[in-house]
Amino acid sequence: xxxxKTSPPDAQPKPVRxxxxxxxxxxxxxxxxFVAPAFIAYAAFVLAPLCMSIYYSLLRWDxxxxxxxxxLSNYVTVLTDSDxxxxxxxxxxxxxxxxxxxxxxxxxxxxxxRSHMAGRFGTIxxxxxxxxxxxxLVAAGIAWSWMFASTGLVNQTLKAIGLSSWARGWLGxxxxxxPAVGIIGAWVLLGLCTMLLVTGIxxxxxxxxxxxxxxxxxxxxxxxxxxxxGLRQEIGVCITVTVIAAxxxxxxxxxSTQGGPGITTTVPGLEIYRLAFAHRQxxxxxxxxxxxxxxxxxxxxxxxxxxxxxx
Amino acid sequence: MSGLTLRSVRKNYGxxxxxxxxxxxxxxxxxxxxxxxxxxxxxxxxxxxxxxxDITGGEVSIGDRVxxxxxxxxxxxxxxxxxxxLYPHMSVYDNVGFGLKLAGTPKAVRDAKxxxxxxxxxxxxxxxRRPAQLSGGQRQRVAIGRAIVREPDVFLFDEPLSNLDAAxxxxxxxxxxxxxxxxxxxxxxxxxxxxxxxxxxxxxxVLDAGMVQQVGSPLELYNNPxxxxxxxxxxxxxxxxxxxxxxxxxxxxVLQTEMAGGGLAWCPAPEGLPVGxxxxxxxxxxxxxxxxxGPVTGEVRLVERLGNETLVRLALPSGQEITAxxxxxxxxxxxxxxxxxxxxxxxxxxxxxxxxxxA
Amino acid sequence: xxxxxxxxxxxxxxxIVLMIVTLLPFLSMLSAxxxxxxxxxxxxxxxxxxxxxxxxxxxxxxxxxxxxLSSTLIVLGVVPVSVLIATMAGxxxxxxTSNRYKWLYLVFVFGLTLPFExxxxxxxxxxxxxxxxxxxxxxxxxxxxxxxxxxxxWMRAHFLNVPHDLTExxxxxxxxxxxxxxxxxxxxxxxxxxxxxxLLFLWTWNQFLLxxxxxxxxxxxxxxxxxxxxxxxxxxxxxxxxAGSLLxxxxxxxxxxxxxxxxxxxxxxxxxxx
Ligand SMILES: Nc1ncnc2c1ncn2[C@@H]1O[C@H](COP(=O)(O)OP(=O)(O)OP(=O)(O)O)[C@@H](O)[C@H]1O
Ligand SMILES: [Mg+2]
Numbered sequence: 013x014x015x016x017k018t019s020p021p022d023a024q025p026k027p028v029r030x031x032x033x034x035x036x037x038x039x040x041x042x043x044x045x046f047v048a049p050a051f052i053a054y055a056a057f058v059l060a061p062l063c064m065s066i067y068y069s070l071l072r073w074d075x076x077x078x079x080x081x082x083x084l085s086n087y088v089t090v091l092t093d094s095d096x097x098x099x100x101x102x103x104x105x106x107x108x109x110x111x112x113x114x115x116x117x118x119x120x121x122x123x124x125x126r127s128h129m130a131g132r133f134g135t136i137x138x139x140x141x142x143x144x145x146x147x148x149l150v151a152a153g154i155a156w157s158w159m160f161a162s163t164g165l166v167n168q169t170l171k172a173i174g175l176s177s178w179a180r181g182w183l184g185x186x187x188x189x190x191p192a193v194g195i196i197g198a199w200v201l202l203g204l205c206t207m208l209l210v211t212g213i214x215x216x217x218x219x220x221x222x223x224x225x226x227x228x229x230x231x232x233x234x235x236x237x238x239x240x241x242g243l244r245q246e247i248g249v250c251i252t253v254t255v256i257a258a259x260x261x262x263x264x265x266x267x268s269t270q271g272g273p274g275i276t277t278t279v280p281g282l283e284i285y286r287l288a289f290a291h292r293q294x295x296x297x298x299x300x301x302x303x304x305x306x307x308x309x310x311x312x313x314x315x316x317x318x319x320x321x322x323x
Numbered sequence: 324m325s326g327l328t329l330r331s332v333r334k335n336y337g338x339x340x341x342x343x344x345x346x347x348x349x350x351x352x353x354x355x356x357x358x359x360x361x362x363x364x365x366x367x368x369x370x371x372x373x374x375x376x377d378i379t380g381g382e383v384s385i386g387d388r389v390x391x392x393x394x395x396x397x398x399x400x401x402x403x404x405x406x407x408x409l410y411p412h413m414s415v416y417d418n419v420g421f422g423l424k425l426a427g428t429p430k431a432v433r434d435a436k437x438x439x440x441x442x443x444x445x446x447x448x449x450x451x452r453r454p455a456q457l458s459g460g461q462r463q464r465v466a467i468g469r470a471i472v473r474e475p476d477v478f479l480f481d482e483p484l485s486n487l488d489a490a491x492x493x494x495x496x497x498x499x500x501x502x503x504x505x506x507x508x509x510x511x512x513x514x515x516x517x518x519x520x521x522x523x524x525x526x527x528x529v530l531d532a533g534m535v536q537q538v539g540s541p542l543e544l545y546n547n548p549x550x551x552x553x554x555x556x557x558x559x560x561x562x563x564x565x566x567x568x569x570x571x572x573x574x575x576x577v578l579q580t581e582m583a584g585g586g587l588a589w590c591p592a593p594e595g596l597p598v599g600x601x602x603x604x605x606x607x608x609x610x611x612x613x614x615x616x617g618p619v620t621g622e623v624r625l626v627e628r629l630g631n632e633t634l635v636r637l638a639l640p641s642g643q644e645i646t647a648x649x650x651x652x653x654x655x656x657x658x659x660x661x662x663x664x665x666x667x668x669x670x671x672x673x674x675x676x677x678x679x680x681x682a
Numbered sequence: 683x684x685x686x687x688x689x690x691x692x693x694x695x696x697x698i699v700l701m702i703v704t705l706l707p708f709l710s711m712l713s714a715x716x717x718x719x720x721x722x723x724x725x726x727x728x729x730x731x732x733x734x735x736x737x738x739x740x741x742x743x744x745x746x747x748x749x750x751l752s753s754t755l756i757v758l759g760v761v762p763v764s765v766l767i768a769t770m771a772g773x774x775x776x777x778x779t780s781n782r783y784k785w786l787y788l789v790f791v792f793g794l795t796l797p798f799e800x801x802x803x804x805x806x807x808x809x810x811x812x813x814x815x816x817x818x819x820x821x822x823x824x825x826x827x828x829x830x831x832x833x834x835x836w837m838r839a840h841f842l843n844v845p846h847d848l849t850e851x852x853x854x855x856x857x858x859x860x861x862x863x864x865x866x867x868x869x870x871x872x873x874x875x876x877x878x879x880x881l882l883f884l885w886t887w888n889q890f891l892l893x894x895x896x897x898x899x900x901x902x903x904x905x906x907x908x909x910x911x912x913x914x915x916x917x918x919x920x921x922x923x924x925a926g927s928l929l930x931x932x933x934x935x936x937x938x939x940x941x942x943x944x945x946x947x948x949x950x951x952x953x954x955x956x
Contacts, residue, residue: 038394039777042859046774047786049767050830057805057827058793064804075807121700124693133694138946139939140701143708145949146938147931148888148906154913154927155707158714158920165710165726203704204953206697211950253953260797263890263906267913281799281891288803289895297803305800312795375850396856408847412869421865422855469855 062305068298075294086299095275096283096300100307102190103259103279107311109194110258114205115250122209123239126221141203149200153267156196157183160268183269189277196264201257205250212246213239248319252312259308280304325386325399325476325509326351327372332381334367334533341367343533344381349511349526354503356520357513358556359530365513368530369479372511373402385477401470402479405486407462409454409469416450419468440468443502460491467499471506480512484519492516499523517559521545529553551603551677560608560634562671563645569600578672580604602680603673608634610669611647617664619645623657637661708928715740715925723920733921740925744912745901750933752818753887753905759822761882764829765875771830772837773867776844787838793831798891801828809896820896821904825886833878836952840874841867877948880941884949887934905930 069086073079090096144152159165160182167179182192220238229237240247262281265271271278271286278286280300288297327349334342342364349355357365370376372383374395382389390398401422409418416437417424423433441447444464454462463483470478480499484492496519503510503523514520520527521541529536529544529552537549541557548554554562567580576598596602611619624644625636633653638644647663655661672680709726716732717723719739740746775787805824806815814820844867852862868875886904893907900911909930916922938945 039859040783043774043777046770046859046863047778050771050790050834051786053767053823053827054790054793054830054834055827057808057824058796058801058830059789061801061804061808062796064808065801068804117700121693121696124696125690126693135942137697137701139942140704142938142946142949143704143935146884146934146945148890148909148934150888150890150906150909150913151927151931152707154909154923155711158924159707159710161920163722163724165706168724168726199703199707202700204949206700207946208950208953249953256795256797260799262799266890266894267910281797284799284802285891285895288806294803301797301800301803304797308795308797373850373854375853395850395853396858400854402851402854404847404851406845406847408845408851410848410851410866410870421852421857425856425861425865469851473855 065298065301068294069302071295071298073294074292075288076292079295082295086295087303089296090299090303099275099278099280099283100303102275102277103261103304103307105190106194106197106258106261106279107255109191110197110201110261111251111254113195113198114201114254115209115247117202118205118209118250119239119243119247121206122213122243123235125210126213126239138207141207143203144200145204149263150267152196152200153264156192156199156264157268160192183277184273186273186276189269189273193265193268193277196268197254197258197261200264201250201254205254208246208250209243212243216242244319248315251315251319255311255315256308259304259311280307326353327477327509327511328382328384329368329372330382330384332368332371332383333379334364334371334376335379341533342371342379345530345533345535347528347535347538349509351509352507354510354512354523354525356524356527357511357530358515358517358520358527359536360556361515363530364533365530366481369402369481369511369513372477373400373479374398375402399476400479401473401475401477402481403463403466403470403483405482407454407466407486409462409465411454413453414450415446415452415454415457415465415468418454418465419450419472422469422473436472437468440471443471443505444468444498459487460495463487463495467502471502476509478508478510480510480514482513482515485515492519496522517557521557527557529556531556547679548605548671549679551605551673554605554671554673554679558607560646560648563606563608564673565604565606565643565645567602567604569596569598569602571598578602578604596680601675603677605671605673606645606665606669608646608648610665611645611649611663612665613649613653613661614664615662617662619663619665620660621645623655623659623661626655626657628652635661637663711924711928714920715928717921719921720919721921736921736925737929740922740929743916743922744908744926744929746929748901749903749905749908749930752901752903752908753933756818756821756825756904757883757886759818760825760829760886761879764826764833764882765879767826768830768833768878769837769868769871769875770863771834772839773841773863775834775838776841777849779842790831790834793828794835796831798828802891802895805892806895815896816898816902818897818902821889821892821907824892824896825889829882829885832952833882836878837871837874840871844870876944877951880945880948881952884934884945905933 070082070084071079072082072085161167162179162181166182170176170178180188182188185192216238220242221234224234224238260281261279262285265277265279265282266285269277271282281304284297284301284304287293287300327347329345329347332342332345333340345368357368359365367376371378372385374390374393378391383391385398385400410421413421419440420433420437423436428436437450438447441450444467446461446464446468449457449461449465454465457465466483484495487495500523512519512523524541526538527541527544528538531552536556537544537553539547544553544557548557551564555564565580567578569576570579571577576596619637619639621637621639623635624638627634630652632651633649633655635647635649635653635655636644637647649655674680706726713726713728714723715736716729716734718729718731718733719736723729771790775783775790778786809815809820809824812823814823848866848870849862852866857865888906889904890906890910893903894910897903897907900908903911909927912926912930913923916926
């Protein structure tokens with residue numbers, strides 16, 4: 013009954029203010045002008061080429077002579093040719109390495125550390141773990157080509173621990189070349205994922221863990237019911253970044269294996285480059301490019317959906 | 324001369340009408356306050372005057388110039404926002420001087436004006452600070468200073484004091500009144516706070532659902548509300564509203580309320596009211612006084628002692644509760660039965676359509 | 683977390699292992715780079731007689747001075763323009779939030795996951811048609827366009843958080859849109875612009891696909907692109923290759939070490955938003 017005293021007649025909660033679409037026609041005109049330069053650049057060098065890609069993908073064209081309309085045949089080739097299917101499969105195999113290793117290791121570190129990395133140790137950790145993000149992927153490729161070389165550090169270590177029989181030229185090995193390439197990608201992405209997850213875990217309210225412990229939760233339960241859900245967004249980010257890096261990889265493969273031996277490490281990005289500029293099959297290259305784009309989109313969409321929507 | 328005229332001004336958001344035809348004349352130098360419940364369109368109307376919002380229909384003139392299509396910066400208005408909207412990256416000095424700088428005012432002139440405004444608002448010692456380093460009241464001063472230096476024809480305020488605590492609000496209110504006196508500019512002020520409205524305004528505009536309910540001086544609105552909405556909105560505590568029926572009495576029709584339970588007829592109805600009609604009777608809490616023979620009797624439910632007056636919540640035999648503001652410090656306890664009286668002249672009658680009935 | 687619980691000891695151990703794994707390839711490269719010319723060095727073995735001269739030779743062979751110049755020119759061509767027009771567009775899109783304009787934003791966002799490979803073939807023909815093949819503009823112009831989705835998205839996210847009142851206050855203060863943008867919005871956006879600049883710098887400097895496809899002459903390429911050519915040419919001379927690689931990645935690493943905090947922040951936010 014407090015409103016007897018100075019009843020402001022409208023002490024009800026205020027209506028929710030709608031987002032500021034407020035503003036006049038002139039505002040919108042000006043806004044368009046501000047967007048225009050970026051849009052032109054985007055249209056000229058992304059949208060237009062993308063449309064051309066779609067158009068080329070319907071052609072049979074060597075890039076020089078007359079182009080022939082070829083319908084969807086290029087797409088049929090991409091989706092039936094065993095080599096191309098293997099190449100696409102390679103990309104998805106890379107996802108296993110590029111995504112799983114960094115995310116699992118990152119989660120392990122985050123769950124173990126579960127606090128902010130402050131002080132000098134934190135700074136050093138951040139600096140070191142981010143180094144692979146700063147250098148060109150090409151340099152990572154060269155560094156690891158050397159690591160995996162027959163006289164490289166990997167073999168050296170194996171010999172030192174008495175596993176000389178395992179030593180081999182990793183990147184030239186039909187079985188081991190693809191995993192080796194996967195390791196390179198994992199190495200590049202490991203630090204970023206770890207740091208994202210460690211930062212994410214510091215945002216989880218520590219009292220949740222205390223409450224869980226009072227409820228009799230085991231460490232595994234804590235991880236399963238508090239850490240994992242709390243990190244959903246960060247995990248989503250890591251998966252998104254790493255999956256794109258794997259499916260659209262080019263630099264590392266180009267440098268370390270050139271796609272070999274055979275086509276065991278060829279990925280779509282590299283094959284597009286080869287088809288278009290070495291084999292002069294522009295139409296097929298473009299169809300593969302469009303398929304790659306679609307694959308990335310449909311791989312990412314569920315991740316985004318799972319991690320963003322349910323807050 | 325820079326009065327302000329609104330002619331059947333309308334505003335739609337998409338298909339939703341928000342301002343539904345407002346006519347208003349504001350004379351030069353007037354202090355006009357817009358009040359009304361939340362969401363009634365006060366801010367929208369103010370922003371249309373400022374030029375921040377498109378005008379769907381009608382005309383807004385400042386001075387004798389129609390400004391519908393004039394950019395905000397060319398309208399000669401300045402606005403103080405509820406959030407203050409100070410530029411976080413500029414010092415107070417630069418915040419206040421920003422408009423002048425844009426207008427290309429020479430540095431010396433600019434400096435003099437900024438310092439004048441700072442002196443008026445007693446914030447000379449703050450000029451070098453950033454907004455983040457100021458208290459709420461100080462930010463408010465800076466926001467007002469920014470408006471002052473532009474020497475606008477019309478000042479617009481959108482709930483400028485609502486982020487301040489009560490004491491500061493009182494101080495700033497007086498300062499605004501002083502400022503209005505000193506500058507003599509036209510000011511339009513949106514508020515939720517009745518006290519601000521009553522104390523500052525030359526003229527109050529009561530809005531509801533995008534329509535003007537009544538325009539008038541504070542006392543006019545208090546004494547002669549044009550309809551039930553205004554009657555209920557202006558004045559605190561809120562006016563008591565009772566339902567009454569017009570019944571035949573010995574000397575012509577009389578009004579009968581449920582007030583006394585049994586149905587006591589206690590006043591002659593104004594002429595022209597047919598017997599059997601219904602009216603609403605408004606009675607201000609302050610019009611009631613203790614009177615053992617008074618017609619209003621009931622059981623006390625709640626007592627609030629404010630020192631200078633005593634607020635009593637009274638349950639009538641009909642069950643309806645009314646509020647009485649009794650002068651002084653009355654010895655009344657809950658559950659006590661008391662009787663209250665009032666003067667005939669204090670009754671306000673409203674017809675079934677909510678409009679005021681004048682005798 | 684002052685007291686080191688067993689848990690945090692395990693964590694520290696894990697992190698230290700991760701750091702070692704991260705650093706080993708660099709150390710291995712360094713040891714190889716110091717091996718005598720023409721030898722086949724071992725994985726990680728400090729040479730008896732470190733040949734620091736290898737770096738000098740690599741510098742000359744790779745023509746590092748010219749590479750630095752070329753990369754710098756490309757960065758200067760790409761980054762300021764991209765940041766400027768993306769900032770403008772971010773501001774504009776933040777003002778066009780109603781459903782009627784949502785499509786415009788979605789068109790930009792669509793490009794976020796687009797692999798560069800998806801457009802590289804037509805870009806080649808487009809750049810050739812423009813007569814820019816084998817010039818630095820062949821890298822600069824497409825990169826500006828390719829960076830727009832992320833940059834615009836990034837800047838828009840910033841501007842959505844700037845109170846709308848500030849815009850209106852500036853308007854009433856007499857600012858035109860243009861002046862408001864420069865005098866009010868850009869100064870407030872400085873942290874976001876800073877991060878974006880760092881990211882675009884890194885991505886440009888390290889860009890590989892475009893130079894490989896669009897520019898033949900290594901001296902017109904980015905550092906990363908040139909490194910590809912360098913490897914092709916000297917791939918069998920391990921000490922020289924390693925010395926050259928280290929030289930080529932030195933500039934970004936040096937910048938990173940100096941601006942460690944800003945880089946880390948930018949990279950993390952960049953990932954979260956991207
Ligand atoms: N951008 C918008 N789009 C659609 N409707 C809007 C928009 N802005 C305001 N409205 C509606 O217009 C009406 C008037 O809003 P306005 O802000 O003028 O109210 P107000 O009287 O200032 O309220 P308060 O006292 O809470 O500030 C409200 O019902 C509001 O929901
Ligand atoms: Mg309002």
